[in-house]
Amino acid sequence: MQISAADIARLVKGELIGDGELLVSGFAGIKEAKKNELAFLSNSKYEPLLLDTQAGVVLVPRQTVCPGKTLIRVDNPSLSFTEAVNHLLKDAPDYKPRGIHPTAVISPKAKVASGAAIGAHTIIEDGATIEKGCVLYANCYVGHETHLGQNCLIYPQVVLRERVVLGNRVIIHSGTVVGSDGFGYTTVDGKHMKIPQVGSVLIEDDVEIGANVTIDRARFDKTVIGEGTKIDNLVQIAHNVRIGKHCLIVSQAGIAGSTNLGDYVILAAQAGLVGHIEIGDGAVVAAQSGVTKSIRAGEQVFGSPAQPIKNAFRNNAHIQRLDKYVEMIKDLRKRVEEFERK
Amino acid sequence: MQISAADIARLVKGELIGDGELLVSGFAGIKEAKKNELAFLSNSKYEPLLLDTQAGVVLVPRQTVCPGKTLIRVDNPSLSFTEAVNHLLKDAPDYKPRGIHPTAVISPKAKVASGAAIGAHTIIEDGATIEKGCVLYANCYVGHETHLGQNCLIYPQVVLRERVVLGNRVIIHSGTVVGSDGFGYTTVDGKHMKIPQVGSVLIEDDVEIGANVTIDRARFDKTVIGEGTKIDNLVQIAHNVRIGKHCLIVSQAGIAGSTNLGDYVILAAQAGLVGHIEIGDGAVVAAQSGVTKSIRAGEQVFGSPAQPIKNAFRNNAHIQRLDKYVEMIKDLRKRVEEFERK
């Protein structure tokens, strides 16, 4: 659907500055938004972004000025943005399953709240509990005594093994496996003897997990994904890892056993972390980096093995100039030899 | 089965040169083929490959000469190779499902062409359309309004979310997820607010996709996999990526959001591409490379961050000699100090 700037202003009770007939059909962050999209500026200190944005219409704090831009001034731009997004999507079709499909296999010892939706061929084992508002698509597996909080959304073919705990509003995409055994062995007489993995996994409120992710259960205790953390596709989370709140773990990253992440940590794509280290709050690991040591809060690292990002960039720049440096060395040697001959 | 060189010659109406009683039981590319395998040479400019090939029998253009080799001269070697391969495999058992299994759950609002095969427990949602000749194995999920062109082959446990479009002759291997939500958030008051992913995925004719691959739907528009492109296992394709025709994307490679690939691009295994860049036609990204900038047509890159492959090799060679260079520097310093003492 499309909506005019004037209609958005009416919807969010804002003050329109500029062209009220401008139409938007989508929305995005202020850096990525295009001409026909709505964006927002949360804080007036970011006003310089207004000069560069392609966004057709921007929700802004009350005092904001940017001549030539179509703005809508509001008290709380982020809140108004959410309202406008929901409005833009209100006519989108809803493909979610409803009710309990007759082919679902639900143990009489499981508790499914009335109103929860269970798709075709989904299996709910003994002692599992599914709270109200949950939607499970087709072909899922919910193991024994696993708990889903309210309003979880589970796409087709997700496996939640036994005794996994999900908070409220958790979203899990297709093909993801939560609660598989950790990779733990003790080598006895040349054979790798399996160390039983009898812990569990706790996924807190508002976590979203992408497709074909693997999250292993802890050996004894629990693997934890903190509130509001978002995990992209094909990520590996090993046993006993603890991830804090509001982290972003991008596609194909991997975290080895017993490593702890603070809050607001970012792991870019294909990053790898060894086991038994600590990653401080707000730390950032660049793509493909291999982290072998603990990282302090706020630190940014890059490379394999990872180093502070400034060092990594400086070293990479030097590596690009090695040819020149080698020439310099050879030239110096020639000049020194000349002296020695004299 | 086995077949003699003479029988192959008869089959493809070619001219036999050499030992007609030589038996082959398989086939391969000319560089990989073994003694008991059939290969082909598409163009006489590659004749030098004949001297090195292990292949027992080679299909070649009409004028080709290679003393000591068993050759079959034909007008179109690649066409004849296809004929011979199909003949060699004609007695292989066919394990594909037939008809519609009684446990499949097919919406009365879906359209399944007569003759299409739907395996056990596969689910076809409202508005999905499956054209003639399609074969879907067991435990698949086909979402609302998703379209499969003619003769698609979908292995067990594939998820095609809603509104995905497949062309003709698309092959998808088990565990692959097409149309999961892109990884898109806007951070509002310290929380990552989900940006709805309401676009779709278009997979063109003759694409083959390996096992446990993830291909995300676009935010608004569509993620595109171009005609004839082949994707290996465990690859990640993010939202709004557009891949051209006849590309090869090898295992565990990943492409971040909104990056565009031209035609005939090759991404080797475990390569990673950042978002919002352009990869020109025929570009080659070596294994484990991390591409952070656009690449021109035909360019080859290697390393993390990726550089033109010649620079990367030269720099790597220098890195192997750093020990020696450091010795040279220290030696020069000593000699300079000696001068200075005098």
Add this chain to the structure above:
Amino acid sequence: MQISAADIARLVKGELIGDGELLVSGFAGIKEAKKNELAFLSNSKYEPLLLDTQAGVVLVPRQTVCPGKTLIRVDNPSLSFTEAVNHLLKDAPDYKPRGIHPTAVISPKAKVASGAAIGAHTIIEDGATIEKGCVLYANCYVGHETHLGQNCLIYPQVVLRERVVLGNRVIIHSGTVVGSDGFGYTTVDGKHMKIPQVGSVLIEDDVEIGANVTIDRARFDKTVIGEGTKIDNLVQIAHNVRIGKHCLIVSQAGIAGSTNLGDYVILAAQAGLVGHIEIGDGAVVAAQSGVTKSIRAGEQVFGSPAQPIKNAFRNNAHIQRLDKYVEMIKDLRKRVEEFERK
């Protein structure tokens, strides 16, 4: 559950040295064990580890001495450790399916041993054979003529394609695909023509495979995973790879086509191996390494491209000092120029 040191000593018929009332509730390797855990020392030559271990109680060879530590002396510490672990877990609940679920779809041409368990919605195709003691969870797919030896344990949503062979006591975690087509094409007139993948996969006794792993079938022959090898989550094994016995392949590693691994090889996380190379017995590939050449038995490599680990560490150390080296070169140049001016 908890158990006292004295009770463990009685259980394994060992000699208690130290505090018999000390309670343990878990177990681990001697380097990782914590205060409330049981560990073991297989060989008295590792006695120095006793000084550092946090383990509350340690099973040790008969003559071992370590003042202040609670030890239990036995003839065969590793065997006694296994006994104690089994005892500690004997009351753990068993979540495995039993019998054949009525929704399972089992071909009348398949053979399932009496006593084997087949979970809900699992599909067993024509000619498949499942030996006694096997447990298959829900939503699995077992293809035509695939064979499972005794006591295999297959978690939900595993795909075993046609003609795959599993030995005894094989464990496979959820979402794993065994026997998908290898990635093989021949380019004919600008199109990638599929080379049929008609081989199979052999998985020997006591192999364990993690979640969302992909193991491709061979082109003609077979892909082999040797006895006792353990494979972590999201690993890629390409067609015609042969892995020896008792290897450890850690998460997100990938092995390209036709590469052979000896016995006791370790591939750390996110390592990648090119095709057609040989990795000797006991070789170790460090995390994120990219192996482009064959590796001799016992060799350890690191880096991308991978080098002997000592060279890689030395070169990395040099790279960290490039800034300093460049300063040295510039300083030398200045001093040489000074000479030249005189």
